[in-house]
Amino acid sequence: MSQSTQSIPQHVLSEELQRAMQGRRLVTALFTTFSFDPGFFEQEVLRLFFDEEVSHLPVLRTVQMEQALHSLSTRAAVYYDPQALECAARFGPARLDFARHPVRMGACFHPKMVCLLVEAERDEAQAADADPPRELIVACLSANLTESGWWQNVECAHLEVLRSGDRCAFKEDLVAFLKWLAPQSPAAPPAQPGVRFTQRFEGEAAGEIVRFLEQEMGADFLRQSSDTLHARFLWKQPGAALLDTFIDEFSQVLRGMNLEVISPFFSHDDSAAPLDAIIEAMCPPETRVFMPKDDAGTPKVSRSLHDAIRGLENTSWSSLPGEVTRAGNRAQAAARGVHAKLYRFFRARPMREIWVLGSANLTRAAWQKGGNMECLFIVERPCTRRPDFLLQVDSKRPDADATTITDPLETALDESALAAFSLRYDWATQKASARWEGDDPPAGLVLSVSGVALGAVPALRPRGWLTLASELAEKIAAHLHSTSLFTVHDDAGRGTVFLVMEDAVQTHKPSQLERLNAADILRYWALLTADQRNRWLESRLRDLILATSADGETLPANASLPKGAESLFDRVAGFFHAFHHLEQSVGKAMEENRPSLAVARLFGRKHDSLHRLLDRLEQPEDPLQDVVDRYVIALSARQSLKHLRTRHVDLWRDQRPHAEAITLRVEALADKLRGKILSQGESAAFLDWFEKGFLKRAGEVTAS
Secondary structure (H helix, E strand, C coil): CCHHHHCCCCCCHHHHHHHHHCCEEEEEEEEEECCECHHHHHHHHHHHHCCCCCCCCHHHHHHHHHHHHHCCCCECEEEECHHHECCCHHHCCCCCCCEEEECCCCCCECCCEEEEEEEECCCCCCCCCCCCCEEEEEEEECCCECHHHHHHCECCEEEEEEECCCCCCCHHHHHHHHHHHHHHCCCCCCCCCCCCHHHHCCCEHHHHHHHHHHHHCCCCCCCCCCCCCCCEEEECCCCCCHHHHHHHHHHHHHCCCEEEEECCCECCCCCCHHHHHHHHHHCCCCEEEECCECCCCCECCCHHHHHHHHCCCCEEEEECCHHHHECCCCCCCCECCECCCEEEEEECCCCEEEEEEECCCECHHHHCCCCCECEEEEEECCCCCCCCCCCEECCCCCCCCCCCCECHHHHCCCCCCCCCEEEEEECCCCEEEEEECCCCCCCCCEEEECCEEEEECCCCCECCEEECCHHHHHHHHHHHCCCCEEEEECCCCCEEEEECEEECHHHHCCCCCCCCCHHHHHHHHHCCCHHHHHHHHHHHHHHHHHHHCCCCCCCCCCCCCCCCCCCHHHCHHHHHHHHHHHHHHHHHHHHCCCHHHHHHHHHCCCCCCHHHHHHHHCCCCCCCCCHHHHHHHHHHHHHHHHHHHHHCHHHHHHCHHHHHHHHHHHHHHHHHHHHHHHHCCCCHHHHHHHHHHHHCCCCCCCCC
16 A cells, blocks of 8 residues: 555544444434435434444334434434435335425535534533533535445545534534525425524424534634634535635635545536636646546546646646555455545645545536535644645546546436425324425326325415325325335326425324334333333344244234233233333433423323323223223323323423323223223222322322
């Protein structure tokens, strides 16, 4: 390996992010990407941010990730370009709970960002009741949220960790980008006079991250010194040219340094304009440009582009060393695709090296006014040895009939497709709505999923949500249990796959574990730690797979978990124990300012919610058949609701309709089961005495 190759820092992206998460708990996450494979994201990316082992079986992994996402204080979010949605069958459908925000603009939404708001480990000197300190892990990448981006290509990335109280040179720029980004979603709450961004997007990842940056970060600006460049974040602001901003802010620092450029794509008109402008402003003594090639080593640029770049002052085409591009250590290993976007400035005397990296290709669409949305990090790397070129000069000239590998963002996307269509389903209200993000909504739109037609969409109005008929909403909900990837067709025969946007998933969407019976739910409540719950879930689901699955991975729709062996948890002491832990989990969620978790447990529809337990008790086929057992469970639920109502008045006030609904449901079930017991000859006077004593808790304070 050459000396220059040794200076290239090479890491596995997923391992670096896992390393950054060590000792930290995820609060919320925000991702931006152009190409987006939601199945890959769910199965292989999300798991990196949780400190727990996941099963190799997809069905178990999905359940485990559902539980992990359920623990987040604020729902994770992905902002993506709907024109570049990918759906690799091997990773399965998208089913998990993260906010899906399609971003539509005149060109392409192209930034690749990872923002992880985390809670750091407590300091030994920190008070036990103090909130753990928060940090923000920010990464700017060239990699899309796809298998090729995270596993296969040569990509580049830079990661920064921002701690509460730190000063940050790019705080204002990052805040400005997030404040531009969040309103681009068709699901964004409408702006209102006097309502701040953090209020408008309260409970969303963008709002929580901006609140951290504005309230917990230090000074907005760090004065740059002539010796050190503080990391900077650069994004293409509306109406501005990224190239102009870059040159205005950094030409003084970068002038006179050597330049090498790695970019997989070029403008469709074979223009060298962006690079020409950079060279004119920075005056590099020498410039080298990466030449993309196919698997056979043939240059993938036209002769006109080759000559245009070669004609720039002191500029040559170059190649990356084979050690970097090979997929393995052996010389005959296949070459990986190069998807990195890197502009590296350096000089040998005095030693200095500055990298500009992120999403921007060497194209007009990336650098000039209008065009794509892009994000970059500008960072100075410490020099441990005298820097030299990483690229090796390559004098090979392309064939006369060679064509340039142009940016597919400029040419390959069908602007007339139906990517402007959005569909949204609210699990709390059980309503579906559709939207057209354009001026002329097409007629004759029809929804389908997995080849099954669901129904026609009424005529849409531009940029407005239209509530769909309840019958169509029911069909949509039925399929959302298995996938959120739907298809829409128009009367011209065109069609496109899209992701359904789902609301109130954490609290009201039925869980992948809806097959748990009543005894299972009570056992699950009674387990003390997340690790115990995960091991128990995996054990029970493995039993189900072995009993009902033909391929060892998927479950029949009518499968149910086999009944567990009789134990203490099936009887009265186990019921009390389970409800005690339910109350504790709700109390802990409120203490940690995570009310959504409390809402999910008490009023939601997840596998471990009170509603789900009541569902099972009302089903005659549930293994827990004894009417007295069911009656005691109903009384336990009544007692717990009474206790929680007095302890968490704010929760009951904020969730009044849901609180009243669950209370009425518990009362109705208890009365029904009491009637069954009376019909078996039990004394009403005895039950009156029993209920009065059962519901009275020692030391209980009655709320006014």
